[in-house]
Amino acid sequence: MTADDFLPVDRKQAALGQLLFYDKILSGNKNISCGTCHHPKFGTSDGLSLGIGEGGVGLGTERHAGTGQSRIERRVPRNAPALWNLGARDVHTLMHDGRISAADTYGNLFNTPAEEWLPDGVDSVLAAQAFFPLTSETEMAGGTGENQVSGAVTDRIDNGWPIIAKRVRTIPQYGQRFVDAFHHITAPEQVTIVEIANALAAFQSLEFQSIDSPFDQYLAGNTAAINRAQKRGLDLFYGKADCASCHSGKLMSDQKFHAIGVPPFGPGRTRRFDLMARDVGRLGESDRIEDAYKFRTPMLRNVALSAPYGHNGAHKTLGDMIRQHMDPQGMFDEWTPASANLPKVEWLQHADFLIWQDRAEIERQSRVLASVTPTLSEAEIADLVAFLGALTGSSLDRPEFGVPNTVPSGLAVDLLNVR
Structure with a gap:
């Protein structure tokens, strides 16, 4: 593989995606990020057979199921897949069961659990995938009745995304970064879940590109x-x-x-x-x-x-x-x-x-x-x-971005010192 095998990436969008990837603001109860279960320390997975998602405490093999009312109600049902090279042009099917794929089944270029409710403007199948951990009760949304996001998703899968997008764009640092990174965004209030997903995909595509093993x-x-x-x-x-x-x-x-x-x-x-x-x-x-x-x-x-x-x-x-x-x-x-x-x-x-x-x-x-x-x-x-x-990359210790020390929401970042 070479760099030519990957979709083009806007670096400003990727830099924004880095912050979003490690920011717990995307989860219903603001207690878990994408990076919690897909951390570079564990090969962009979590080191566990079945993940301990929303409600858990800690990172990777040290993560436990939580305590009291916030403890997990069940495990994530499948192993957290690694994220390497998912920004390649030829990637067309994701998830263990292939439930996210590049196919114009519903008139929006992708076949996903959101069916016709997946919004337009999604850049890639990797960006399409980014929508769905946000709606999963065990992964990031939380239990029904625990927060606005999980409650909205209970009615219809796409109802939680505007809530998350508003959370993000009303943080001044995020709002300005979206204006800077996306040509069609001239004011923070224009930011939707689509820009968030595209930024997440841009980051993953660049950060987890591995072609020098x-x-x-x-x-x-x-x-x-x-x-x-x-x-x-x-x-x-x-x-x-x-x-x-x-x-x-x-x-x-x-x-x-x-x-x-x-x-x-x-x-x-x-x-x-x-x-x-x-x-x-x-x-x-x-x-x-x-x-x-x-x-x-x-x-x-x-x-x-x-x-x-x-x-x-x-x-x-x-x-x-x-x-x-x-x-x-x-x-x-x-x-x-x-x-x-x-x-x-x-x-x-x-x-x-x-x-x-x-x-x-x-x-x-x-x-x-x-x-x-x-x-x-x-x-x-x-x-x-x-x-x-011999398939392990030679430059994994020198990532494009690494794990940020802080994120715009002010929420804690998992394992600050790992890069």
Whole structure:
């Protein structure tokens, strides 16, 4: 990948997006930011199998479920995905189930949960994605009745966005920055959620662009950029192990959906009429039974930094994730809760693994496992892991912007000293 593979970014908008990304003003109860669950210290994820969202306290693997009336009511149902290279031109589908994609299904260029209520003017699929954590009860909105945003979203998904936009634009420093960054904005009162989303996308596209890994250097002609183990892993990845059949192209993802039998747990991302704590994957978006339990192929740059792995973070190591591909049924049968990085939440412990008591559901999930990939030795698995390590960027310690010490709202920024 090179810089030419990315959509153009306005640096003033990206600088504004940096502040918004780490500012808790975007959340219903003003207690969580985008950066809380997508922090650079944890590879732009959070280090947990299932996130502890709105109501939680702390950052990353030190985050806990909160106390008293503000404690979380349930876990975020899926693993927080990493954000690397999502500003690339070829990215057209996002989220584990692909529920956000570039498609003119509703006449506004994107197929999203907001359907026809997504406003016009959204720059990219990455900007379209930025709308939806703001409306999620478990992620950023908060519980119904706790604040204006969550109450408004209960009536219709787009009703909360004007409230957030007004919060932001009435802060003088933000209002002026929007005027400076967007040519069509001449006064702060013109700022809408669209400009906020576009600024967030501009920041993520620039900040989390990673195109200088040893693998990228190797492809550019520097054969000494990777060591022998990494070269053996590369040969396996594109040869015997057949990883590249799905992790293909410059993005290292076909952006399609596959069932590989990652063991289930947690609240699941259920359909509105589904009474079971399960996650049916792509089926929940497409309503096609052949899509049951399928999830989007993740992009792989910096993958060594974003453990745990799988749509629900079922595996702590890349080695176990490779074994999951190699022997889906065996890994499904042998998996135990200890394999997940799931902070203990006393009032959720019973529900976390309730799905395993439903024999019919476990059998359904077992029936749709992908075909077994070629058997690899432990040495070959180690070489593949070494190659995946060669996908880690060489300049991640020198980000374009980093984590700001302060934000215009005056709210606390998570982990101030991490850059």
